Structures are given as C-alpha cells and as structure tokens.
Amino acid sequence: MSIADSLAELFARIEAIGRTEQGGYRRFALTPEDEELREFFAAEVTSRGLRYEVDTAGNQWGWWQEGDGPAVVTGSHLDSVPDGGAFDGPLGVLSALLAIDELRGRGITPRRPIAVVSFTEEEGGRFPLACRGSRVLTGAVDAETVGELKDPAGTRLADALDGAELAADPELVSRIGAYVELHIEQGRNLATMGDQAIAVASAIWPHGRWRLQLSGVADHAGTTRLADRDDALIKAARIILAVREAAEQTGTLATVGALDVSPGAINAIPSGVELFIDARAETMAKLDDVIARITQAASSEGGDVHRISLTPETSFHPGLSHALAERCHAPLLATGAGHDAGILADAGVPATMLFVRNPTGVSHSPHEHAELTDCEAGVLALADCLEFLATAEQLP
DSSP states (O other): OOHHHHHHHHHHHHTTTTBOTTSOBOOOTTSHHHHHHHHHHHHHHHHTTOEEEEOTTSOEEEEEOOSOSSEEEEEEEOOOOTTBOSSTTHHHHHHHHHHHHHHHHTTOOOSSOEEEEEESOSSOSSSSOTTHHHHHHHTSSOHHHHTTOBOTTOOBHHHHTTTOOOOOOHHHHHTEEEEEEEEEOSSSTGGGSTTOOEEEEEEEOOEEEEEEEEEOOOEETTTSOGGGOOOHHHHHHHHHHHHHHHHHHHTOEEEEEEEEEESOOTTEEOOEEEEEEEEEOSSHHHHHHHHHHHHHHHHHTTOEEEEEEEEOOEEOOHHHHHHHHHHHTOOEEEESSOOHHHHHHHTTOOEEEEEEOOSSOOOSSTTOOOOHHHHHHHHHHHHHHHHHHHHSSSOO
C-alpha cells in the first residue's frame, strides 16, 4: 500500500468524528468527539508498539524508545475550530505515525528516542485559549488560571476535567531535543511556486486577540424613533469597518470574528456589544500600530479595548530550520498562524515546521484541502527529517 493510500485510510477512520452536515468539523476538547479521537490516537500508537502516555497537561504521546539522550518529537493536534477542515492538525498527527512506519520500513535504528505527540485543544474551540496543551506543558500559562476558563455554556474547564488536574512538566520539555511539526500551509505561498510541495517554517508573526466593549441603551425596536436611539450595534458596525481600514492602512491582518450582542432580542435595540478581534502582523511595531488605530476608533465610540492574549514574533531554531530546508530542498516561509511548535520554540525547545502545499490557501473551513500526492511528499520529507535528526551524532 502506498503512503498516500495509507494516509487516506487513516483519514477515513476519523472522517465521521465531529463531521457536520456542511462538511466541516466540530472537534472540541472534553467532548465525546474528543474522546473518540483520543482513543483513536492511543490505538494507533499502541498498535505500532510505541509506549503510550498522557502528560500532566493532557497531551498524548507515543514513544519509540530507541537509544538515549534528547528526543526527536513530531506531531500536531486533532481538535478543530468550529466547522473547520479535515487537514488542519490531523494531517500532522497522521503523517507522524506514517513517518514512523516509513523509518521502520527503511530499517533505521535511531540513536535517540523518537516520539509522536497529539497536543490537546490547539485551536481553543471550546475553552478560549489556543495551544492550551502546549502552553500548560511548558508553563507558559498558569494551570490554575487555565482551570477557570469557561466555555460558551459557562462550564469551567476545571469542572469539565472532572477532578483531573493540569500541570506543567519542565522535565518532559527538557527531554525534547528537536520538534518538527508538519502542517497544511494556511495560505497560497507554495501554490505559487510551481512544483514545490513542501516548505520549512522560519517564523510565526506576532499575533493576539482583543475584546472591545461598546455600550448603548436598550429600547423598543417598534416605538423608538431612529433619532432617539443609542444603538450599540450601530457603533459596532462602524468599529468593524474601522478595524478593516486600520489593517489596510498598516499592511497587517485584523479581523472581527465574533460578536456578543445584548440583550440579543430581535425587537430590542442593542444595549451592549462585545467584539472579539484577531490581529497579526509581520513585525511587533506594525501590530502595535494597528491596535493603536483600533483603540482610537473604539474610543471615539465610547468603547474600551482589552487584550486577551499576545504572542510576540516567534523565530524557529535557525540551525534546525536551515538544516531541514537543505535536506528537503525546500524554501523557508514565515506564517501568520500560531501553532504548538511556536509555543515550544518560545519555551526554548529547538523547533520548526514543515508545510504541505494548499492549492487554494483556504483553511479553518470545510473547503480546506491538500492533494494526497502532496501529503505523501510531506510524509516522506518528515521521515527524512526524523531520520536525519534521530541518527546524527549531534542535533543542529
């Protein structure tokens, strides 16, 4: 069976989990769908004779315990954004499993351990913190504070864990000598490069999330004259346009992706709106600029902007990235998307990523797609990288 066929078979095993009528996926943390995916990963790991374990942050691991010293780790995540695509995350996990198969087929004897990891809740689709598993593992966030996060229904993460406790594990993190995450490219850079199917990551842009609060006065939609209204949603509409204009003026990316309107009745004038903003830029200076412009626009409407999260620019390990780019004959690309690889890099782990061509560039959507031939090239590139890292006398 070809690698492409094996990958298609693995995708088929999880195809129905969390599938929506629109063709997308809803695979959220601590749900029945999440449990099915965790059982799938555990079964695939143990069927390969890898040692299975769950770390103190809830991430799943499969260890090929050959040799000693710092481990070479690969993997990604299995959860999704609301109505997300099939490839974002799962492609990296499934490719990691098949890369292990490929190395064994080549008769490779590693000098050092190799591990496959499936990080929990990378997307933050249920509890509002992206890369939760890697952030807790590395101590980038306080586990107790994370436990207070609430999902849209008001359930605390600590309660959803049903008595389980989260904690950082610096000893485990220190055992990672190199981390390589394969991921579908979330953009069209590779699609413009002819026959180039694979790239290596160089950096992740600075990015963050902000909450903007606007106030108005609730009133009857059928009796209040337009001139007498203080409509918070009208203010929000102006802010949404201002966010787009600020992004255009600064050469950045800024998006209002969610709104919470109060009281939320069709026949009531909105008394309050919360807007949630995602902003990303090539440099921190540009990110500061676009947020300053958005804050000024919000102030003109009587609104306040509060930062939810901020991640500075993440540079992947230059020695590792350049070595793998040379080995794969692949270009180096920066990305505006956050990943667990970035969290590990910020924690001091030598980390980088492999990107697989996305012909349309569409991601976080049911229309996300990668050709199986390109995915097979990704598995082979990942296997080559793992072989190089696991057999070299020294890691880059």
